[in-house]
Amino acid sequence: MKRPGPLLTLLAGLLLGLLTLTLDATAGTRNASSSDQEKPASPTPTSSTASPAPAPSPPPSSRSSSPSSSKIADASYAGRTDDDSSSVAVSVRDGRAIAYFCDGRSKESWLKGPVRPDGSMRLTGSHGAALDGTLRDGSRIRGTVDLDGGHYAFTAPKAVKGSGLYRAAATVRGAKVEGGWIVLADGRQVGIVDREGTPSSAPRIDPETGAVTVDGQPLTATPALP
Template sequence: MKRSGPLFTLLAGLLLALFMLSLNVTEGARSTSTGSESSGDVVSASPTPTASPPSGKPSASPSPSPSASKTAVPNADYAGRTDDDSSAVAVTLRDGKAVAYFCDGKDQESWLKGDVKADGSMRLTGQNGNVLTGELKGKRISGTVDMGQRKYGFTADKAVKPSGLYRATATVRGAEVDGGWIVLPSGQQVGILNRAGKPSPAPRIDPETGAVTVDGQKLTAEPVTP
């Protein structure tokens, strides 16, 4: 019995040591496992994309390109007299083009032509440096005709057929004939007939048909367009 006491004591101590060693190993394994799991979570986690906050400013839309507002120039005829009442002026507008006729009904005349701007202004030129400068406002063209030796102011109102500008060209008895007529709104006619370059007062035309007789030959004066 005396020998078995120390032996049991030694055996109990050995068992206690084995138990403590086993306990330490188990705790170490748990710590390692926990550390691995934590490390795996950090590596596999991907950052969550964050939406950029709205700026609060609406996107700027392109500003419309400015477009010049153009005044439409009507196709129409205009006829009137000079400010001194000595002569007549007629202007015909078609598609931005203009033709005009200045006439004193005796021996002075000029045919002029050119472009009409969108604002109704015009500068028409003729032979011998003659120039008509005018501007369309409403139903009236006002301006001047520079005939070189003299400048005439004029006003031409919108003409309603048969008022307007007429012309006839032909060969009569071997001579070149060129006639121009302005039929005013009042019915008055102002015109010049050139026979081989020699001007003289023109005979009256029938404003409804344009019929006219020159040296016994019947001609037709047609409305003038650019």
């Protein structure tokens, strides 16, 4: 009887080889699977088109609408009361005003005060006299004068060359003399000369030079300014 040794040894070797191949294949599959799991996911591509930047805001306007920045133009205004009994003139300079109310005979008043940025004004004078007015469109002043119990509405258009408000003061023959004149655009003049408290109609002045003669003495009337 033959010994089975070599045959068994051969079979054992074959089984061992098959087992080794099976283990290697299993390990390779496991390694490949692990490699696939550990591989990071590809990043999602982003659009290369960027959103447009917002347009810059326009710079604020350099012109301010604040009433305080508005400047009332320097000018003179001269006109008549609605009842045509008297004249009113107003001179505006640097935000202040001086006004003269005159009937050309005996009633007169000098008034002064500030002009507000909106063109309105309240000017005051002696004995409770008051002028309330508003500059409209830079072309005229519309308002009222309260004087000695009377209430006078008036319109004073912007003065043209030669018209406006004039004033003179001097000592004539030892007496203090003060005169006021309103020259209207049509050439008419209304004025009063006060001689130490006694008023009377004023003589005409030369609007070009302001020359006037009072009680035989030559004087010069100049534009009245605040």
